[in-house]
Amino acid sequence: MRKKHDWLRETYQKSLEKMPERPVAHRTLSDIAPEPLYTPEDIGVLDPEYEEKRGYPGEYPYTRGVYGSMYRSKLWTMRMFAGFGTAEQTNERFKKLLKAGQTGLSVAFDLPTLMGYDSDHPLSKGEVGKCGVAVSSLADMEILFEGINLEEVTTSMTINSPANAIWAMYLAVAKKKGYDWKKLGGTIQNDILKEFIAQKEFIFPPEPSVKLVIDTFEWGPKNVPKWNFISVSGYHIREAGSTAVQELAWTLADGFEYVEAALKRGLDVDEFAPRISFFFDVHNDFFEEIAKFRAARRIWAKEMRYRYKAKNPQSWMLRTHAQTAGVSLTAQQPLNNIARVAIQALAAVLGGTNSLHTDAYDEALALPTEESATIALRTQQIIAYESGVTHTIDPLAGSYYVEWLTDEMERQAMAIIEEIRRMGGVVRAIEEGYFLRELAEASYRYQQEVERKERIIVGVNAFTDEIPLKVPIQLVDPEVERVQAERLARVRRERDPKRVEEALAGLRRAAVEGQNTMPHFVECALAYCTLGEMMDVLREVYGTYQEPAYV
Amino acid sequence: MDRRIRVLIAKPGLDGHDRGAKVVARALRDAGMEVIYTGLRQTPEMIVSAAIQEDVDAIGLSILSGAHMHYFREVKRLLEEQGASDILVFGGGIIPDEDVPKLQELGVAAVFGPGTSTQEIVDFLKRAVPERWQAQGLA
Known part of the structure; x- marks a missing residue:
């Protein structure tokens, strides 16, 4: 049986060599100094399953966290999703967020960009810059990151169907500014399976x-080694109405599906798996959410190690971003959402998340204002610096309820994962309408429970005395569409048409011949091909996807 | 004879958030109405043409992307253009309070925000649609 002092001497110390303890008092308000970790030894109990099920932080099966010293050394990344209007406006918001103490950027794109249309496409009308920033070419991306050191920040980009093109644009900005790709850190969401399951921003089959x-x-x-080229996302699955168990199971099933596709291409699991990252929702049911994160790490570690035969411990680690549940926010009595977000954020931290976005209280009404987004960031900072939950790693381990619930969620999730495997995998299950049916059931059931008041939502179906309150709203300047159209016209006028043509032809050839498309996307980006032009080439080669309308 | 209320639930534009639309569609169906759900990514032209073809009494638009002003305006305009302005238009999604009076000015009959009970929408349609029938001498 491995002892705590062995872990302290080996894993913990090694972790500190890379990342020393933060220079803050790891002491309670009564001046008690908690140790970095507590185990059954500390309270004199026996837990024969301790090593197998829980283990130590930074060690297999990572139930207690992926890093040896977790928040004692490094807090989670406070990464607030932002984007609206033009690239100039979002760039300004980014600079303010960085100044306010945020440690990573996260870009929200508008719907035309997410769907691979230029801002001046007829289908973009009315949508440009509305729920994120519009990026139609390298020219927009250059403005978006103007004055930001790309080797110093890490950037997360929520983009899926056009992920290759948008990532290529970011890398093209870096290249033109002379930054070293090997030093760039960040994430593209790039998780297309959950688009078919839940978020529905798919283009191709x-x-x-x-x-x-x-x-x-x-x-x-090989080219951008520190970049997470995928963030396998449960967030949207949950927001579309799934339960926490379904979110856990389907997200991991998606992850395994990608691993299998990559293995089929002949890639080495230990080369790509360490850069797979995850993204989970964090909803109101406090302990269920904590258990979900712990179970997710354990399942991923076990499957990667034993089913997919990964040897590098980095391939076993489930590193994750989390976001509080937008779907839980209420338009009624919106200030109550600040309390909801605080509880959810605390659950994510106690679940050991590596990065976190907290929602603003006004998101059930409109895009967040600068003030509401700042309160959301402050909520994380209060948890990080005032609550004391970061003194010791995985402080809820050993709670009868938390450990039981972690086991139970693992058991239920594995049953669903096995069911999907029996169906022939995630793509088959999508084609059979499995996820659409399950989601429709789960979300209708929940809505009925709320309407029957079996579930109480404060301010919605109980305690509804409204305190009159005017919430200031962030509105998007309708000028965005015009500004974007003008910039696009200029880009098309000033670029080298021959280089554009050749770059698009190269992309087409790669798509037709089944070659890797990434080098061609980079060349297209550098040539100032627009997003719509790149996606149109692929629409022609691959066709588009229409899902069946199922209620 | 009891005439059944026919409703088209539509998702205009590029937004794929369809949980609300589907929950509402199902609740209306469970309340005895005939419901047609368009599926995702419908243009205003497609929505209006489906509504006329299916001879619906009401169109419910679900929009969470912030593009609501544009889509409601277009749908109302096309209905008028095609002589179908008797079809009632209502909607829901993430719609700021400030925009609700503007939508009502366009002739949108009701806007249901997050947290609305589906019963409220059922009650609304059961009241507003027969009122229209009466006004048109259909009931």
């Missing part, structure tokens, strides 16, 4: 869509 994802698995580790 499932098979070529997965091919584009695996292109990044192959190209990424």
